[in-house]
Amino acid sequence: xxxxxxxxxxxxxxxxxxxxxxxxxxxxxxxxxxxxxxxxxxxxxxxxxxxxxxxxxxxxxxxxxxxxxxxxxxxxxxxxxxxxxxxxxxxxxxxxxxxxxxxxxxxxxxxxxxxxxxxxxxxxxxxxxxxxxxxxxxxxxxxxxxxxxxxxxxxxxxxxxxxxxxxxxxxxxxxxxxxxxxxxxxxxxxxxxxxxxxxxxxxxxxxxxxxxxxxxxxxxxxxxxxxxxxxxxxxxxxxxxxxxxxxxxxxxxxxxxxxxxxxxxxxxxxxxxxxxxxxxxxxxxxxxxxxxxxxxxx
Amino acid sequence: xxxxxxxxxxxxxxxxxxxxxxxxxxxxxxxxxxxxxxxxxxxxxxxxxxxxxxxxxxxxxxxxxxxxxxxxxxxxxxxxxxxxxxxxxxxxxxxxxxxxxxxxxxxxxxxxxxxxxxxxxxxxxxxxxxxxxxxxxxxxxxxxxxxxxxxxxxxxxxxxxxxxxxxxxxxxxxxxxxxxxxxxxxxxxxxxxxxxxxxxxxxxxxxxxxxxxxxxxxxxxxxxxxxxxxxxxxxxxxxxxxxxxxxxxxxxxxxxxxxxxxxxxxxxxxxxxxxxxxxxxxxxxxxxxxxxxxxxxxxxxxxxxxxxxxxxxxxxxxxxxxxxxxxxxxxxxxxxxxxxxxxxxxxxxxxxxxxxxxxxxxxxxxxxxxxxxxxxxxxxxxxxxxxxxxxxxxxxxxxxxxxxxxxxxxxxxxxxxxxxxxxxxxxxxxxxxxxxxxxxxxxxxxxxxxxxxxxxxxxxxxxxxxxxxxxxxxxxxxxxxxxxxxxxxxxxxxxxxxxxxxxxxxxxxxxxxxxxxxxxxxxxxxxxxxxxxxxxxxxxxxxxxxxxxxxxxxxxxxxxxxxxxxxxxxxxxxxxxxxxxxxxxxxxxxxxxxxxxxxxxxxxxxxxxxxxxxxxxxxxxxxxxxxxxxxxxxxxxxxxxxxxxxxxxxxxxxxxxxxxxxxxxxxxxxxxxxxxxxxxxxxxxxxx
Numbered sequence: 001x002x003x004x005x006x007x008x009x010x011x012x013x014x015x016x017x018x019x020x021x022x023x024x025x026x027x028x029x030x031x032x033x034x035x036x037x038x039x040x041x042x043x044x045x046x047x048x049x050x051x052x053x054x055x056x057x058x059x060x061x062x063x064x065x066x067x068x069x070x071x072x073x074x075x076x077x078x079x080x081x082x083x084x085x086x087x088x089x090x091x092x093x094x095x096x097x098x099x100x101x102x103x104x105x106x107x108x109x110x111x112x113x114x115x116x117x118x119x120x121x122x123x124x125x126x127x128x129x130x131x132x133x134x135x136x137x138x139x140x141x142x143x144x145x146x147x148x149x150x151x152x153x154x155x156x157x158x159x160x161x162x163x164x165x166x167x168x169x170x171x172x173x174x175x176x177x178x179x180x181x182x183x184x185x186x187x188x189x190x191x192x193x194x195x196x197x198x199x200x201x202x203x204x205x206x207x208x209x210x211x212x213x214x215x216x217x218x219x220x221x222x223x224x225x226x227x228x229x230x231x232x233x234x235x236x237x238x239x240x241x242x243x244x245x246x247x248x249x250x251x252x253x254x255x256x257x258x259x260x261x262x263x264x265x266x267x268x269x270x271x272x273x274x275x276x277x278x279x280x281x282x283x284x285x286x287x288x289x290x291x292x293x294x295x296x297x298x
Numbered sequence: 299x300x301x302x303x304x305x306x307x308x309x310x311x312x313x314x315x316x317x318x319x320x321x322x323x324x325x326x327x328x329x330x331x332x333x334x335x336x337x338x339x340x341x342x343x344x345x346x347x348x349x350x351x352x353x354x355x356x357x358x359x360x361x362x363x364x365x366x367x368x369x370x371x372x373x374x375x376x377x378x379x380x381x382x383x384x385x386x387x388x389x390x391x392x393x394x395x396x397x398x399x400x401x402x403x404x405x406x407x408x409x410x411x412x413x414x415x416x417x418x419x420x421x422x423x424x425x426x427x428x429x430x431x432x433x434x435x436x437x438x439x440x441x442x443x444x445x446x447x448x449x450x451x452x453x454x455x456x457x458x459x460x461x462x463x464x465x466x467x468x469x470x471x472x473x474x475x476x477x478x479x480x481x482x483x484x485x486x487x488x489x490x491x492x493x494x495x496x497x498x499x500x501x502x503x504x505x506x507x508x509x510x511x512x513x514x515x516x517x518x519x520x521x522x523x524x525x526x527x528x529x530x531x532x533x534x535x536x537x538x539x540x541x542x543x544x545x546x547x548x549x550x551x552x553x554x555x556x557x558x559x560x561x562x563x564x565x566x567x568x569x570x571x572x573x574x575x576x577x578x579x580x581x582x583x584x585x586x587x588x589x590x591x592x593x594x595x596x597x598x599x600x601x602x603x604x605x606x607x608x609x610x611x612x613x614x615x616x617x618x619x620x621x622x623x624x625x626x627x628x629x630x631x632x633x634x635x636x637x638x639x640x641x642x643x644x645x646x647x648x649x650x651x652x653x654x655x656x657x658x659x660x661x662x663x664x665x666x667x668x669x670x671x672x673x674x675x676x677x678x679x680x681x682x683x684x685x686x687x688x689x690x691x692x693x694x695x696x697x698x699x700x701x702x703x704x705x706x707x708x709x710x711x712x713x714x715x716x717x718x719x720x721x722x723x724x725x726x727x728x729x730x731x732x733x734x735x736x737x738x739x740x741x742x743x744x745x746x747x748x749x750x751x752x753x754x755x756x757x758x759x760x761x762x763x764x765x766x767x768x769x770x771x772x773x774x775x776x777x778x779x780x781x782x783x784x785x786x787x788x789x790x791x792x793x794x795x796x797x798x799x800x801x802x803x804x805x806x807x808x809x810x811x812x813x814x815x816x817x818x819x820x821x822x823x824x825x826x827x828x829x830x831x832x833x834x835x836x837x838x839x840x841x842x843x844x845x846x847x848x849x850x851x852x853x854x855x856x857x858x859x860x861x862x863x864x865x866x867x868x869x870x871x872x873x874x875x876x877x878x879x880x881x882x883x884x885x886x887x888x889x890x891x892x893x894x895x896x897x898x899x900x901x902x903x904x905x906x907x908x909x910x911x912x913x914x915x916x917x918x919x920x921x922x923x924x925x926x927x928x929x930x931x932x933x934x935x936x937x938x939x940x941x942x943x944x945x946x947x948x949x950x951x952x953x954x955x956x957x958x959x960x961x962x963x964x965x966x967x968x969x970x971x972x973x974x975x976x977x978x979x980x981x982x983x984x985x986x
Binding site: 069073074075076089090092095096099109110111112113114115116117118120130131133137138139140147149157158159161173176178259261 | 309310311312313314315347441443444445446447449453454455457485486487489549550580582599601602603605606607608609611612613615616617618619622623626645647650
């Protein structure tokens with residue numbers, strides 16, 4: 001890693017986009033709803049279902065209301081950026097593909113210790129599980145690497161592999177910064193310049209100001225709306241409601257509004273919706289004749 | 299003979315699975331070879347996170363030949379006029395043998411024809427694919443996954459298979475992969491295939507590719523490296539860090555330890571927090587001062603690459619972030635007093651039918667108070683016990699324990715101190731969880747001990763009150779382990795109190811339909827558990843049965859009685875004496891109650907026995923009162939010659955009713971005086 005040449009935050013994204021694009025990935029844009037992770041984006045959650053091949057890469061702003069620290073903690077954020085890659089079926093050389101993607105950012109594996117450390121993944125709200133690792137770079141987790149086994153309660157066949165890069169952490173590493181707000185977004189502006197105030201305001205909102213009453217009622221409404229959509233077989237709008245439920249729940253949780261039992265109950269309500277949508281999505285793709293299967297055959 | 303080499307190349311196995319996978323692969327493969335009657339020489343198992351491997355030297359190229367024998371028709375039915383019968387011909391045909399390959403065995407009417415078949419061993423080469431297939435499919439793992447279209451499942455994807463017999467590749471296919479002679483070296487240095495020509499080259503070829511495939515060697519290497527880094531600095535790895543040797547061995551293909559430091563400021567945090575952050579999250583070795591045992595700000599990280607000088611900054615940075623988190627939790631948690639968390643505890647459900655953790659803490663408080671009373675604990679200690687009972691679960695809802703559940707009790711200790719509570723109360727909070735596992739230390743002071751007992755008793759009673767008592771092997775609330783902990787504390791801290799009364803007094807804390815039934819069940823449960831716990835302590839069934847009178851009213855005394863009796867068992871004279879006393883107590887049962895008259899003693903042996911009894915009686919009673927059981931049993935053994943000659947020379951069941959009754963009364967008096975400590979009728983002779 002040459003210190004004279006430091007990749008900026010946006011250059012890291014450019015590099016990853018160009019790397020994965022050149023490996024055949026469809027590069028899409030973030031979803032336009034508040035998601036907790038790139039996994040929630042329908043390009044992962046829904047596309048991982050069923051037999052159709054899929055190969056996608058995108059940045060996903062990920063909201064974690066409970067992780068906010070008012071912009072005062074050098075490593076914790078209420079919103080951060082994930083770089084998400086999902087490939088179905090999982091290619092045999094996916095570890096090598098991943099390693100060259102970070103080698104491509106200028107990391108020398110002979111001088112920096114890259115390790116695949118066991119970390120299985122589970123999303124109780126999405127009814128999803130997978131096996132894999134957190135990838136360590138000199139002891140720091142920079143990527144979650146997961147072979148999906150189940151999504152929305154459905155066993156996956158073929159299996160998708162998901163790579164979730166922590167963009168801030170990778171950039172901190174590349175730029176040798178200890179504080180996330182110090183990393184350079186481009187040559188002149190830092191991450192802090194762009195986002196520090198936002199962290200402060202959203203931490204305040206999530207922990208102190210958000211209306212509990214309104215969010216509780218929203219949750220109920222979104223849940224009902226999801227069911228209403230499902231009755232009319234509008235699977236994609238129904239899934240939007242699942243995302244909204246999940247984010248609303250996260251706000252209530254950060255606000256400290258939920259008792260332990262209530263928390264469990266909310267999670268299972270989201271999971272039930274996610275299952276329902278996942279099953280409906282597969283049926284809907286089947287009715288459409290799994291259109292992406294043909295593309296593959298050509 | 300040829301050497302065999304098999305290597306399964308995988309994406310990084312979970313480190314906790316590595317060692318057992320290496321062992322299982324080794325065991326399953328060699329077992330299978332034995333079953334197939336293929337002999338072999340030295341076996342060298344290898345394994346890293348990326349490969350499971352076996353080198354088996356000097357493998358026979360053929361299975362051993364072997365003979366099978368099959369019994370056919372009886373000799374009578376096999377031959378008609380000296381010629382093979384229909385029955386025999388059918389048997390021969392069915393087994394594919396000729397008449398010449400049979401023998402006749404047996405005598406008289408039970409002579410039979412046996413078909414003897416020589417089976418030629420098959421070639422090992424031919425059998426190896428099926429052997430490997432069987433072995434790979436028979437291995438069991440805690441968690442497996444699918445990754446390719448055949449649907450085969452394994453802990454992590456298999457990416458290559460190397461399978462050589464001699465210099466030849468054995469054809470084999472699994473999960474879409476064909477075996478070959480290729481392997482891969484260390485990821486960081488090369489991604490090119492490495493060819494293995496002969497099995498015995500394997501280890502040296504891999505060493506050349508920066509991999510140390512021998513796990514035991516890798517672990518030794520790691521230990522040596524750490525010792526050479528820490529020794530000269532007067533530092534060492536504390537006991538809590540011992541699990542890290544295995545973890546790091548299974549996280550690297552070649553370990554390279556390096557010593558780093560974190561900012562000294564962090565040492566203001568409780569050492570347990572620092573240690574948990576290092577061990578749990580980063581697999582770093584914490585280091586303590588060799589002399590004082592105090593935690594230092596040095597630590598050892600283990601890297602997978604040799605040139606790791608640039609990694610150091612990364613290791614430090616990650617740990618700093620972690621410790622900052624720890625500091626954040628510690629500071630946030632202390633913003634309110636430990637007492638203030640009680641309310642949040644109310645929001646944590648213990649069990650849907652048993653209310654919240656707060657309800658549970660209140661019950662524990664009541665039970666602890668009864669215990670203090672029963673044990674006549676002084677006023678000051680009682681008030682500490684009250685504090686411990688009230689605060690002991692509060693740390694469960696702090697941020698730190700949320701992050702590190704294993705710090706429960708420990709954080710309670712620190713937070714109690716910072717909230718201004720007395721050291722002994724804080725220590726009680728910490729110690730009320732002890733013992734946490736078999737062999738763990740007991741609470742050092744009464745505060746933790748009493749609340750620990752009350753806490754466990756509450757769980758036991760609560761679960762019984764809703765009808766979920768353990769059944770068979772099902773004990774989801776670990777109630778049996780809880781009784782064990784209670785008994786260990788009682789014995790370890792020499793506590794005298796009645797569990798029976800404590801249960802009786804506390805029953806009102808729970809709502810249930812049939813309190814009497816629950817009480818009976820609880821007493822039964824405790825009684826059975828104590829018997830089985832005493833057995834685990836090494837006492838035999840009969841000495842436990844003989845000493846267990848009113849055990850629930852004072853477990854510790856019962857324990858002491860068993861222990862005293864146990865110490866004398868095995869001595870032949872004492873065993874004989876016990877059997878004589880058992881006989882005495884059995885005779886008496888038939889005897890009824892009579893008045894004893896010294897004037898009716900006739901024979902010199904009964905007079906001698908009575909005389910000895912008179913001279914010892916006071917001392918026996920006194921020693922029983924003083925609970926000096928060893929002395930009581932010593933006195934008991936002095937009865938041996940008197941009892942022996944009594945039974946040798948005196949007929950108890952004399953025809954004269956008066957004499958008979960008087961003798962029975964004598965024996966009754968003697969056994970009665972011991973009856974508070976032992977029930978002779980329960981004694982069993984070895985071999986009975």
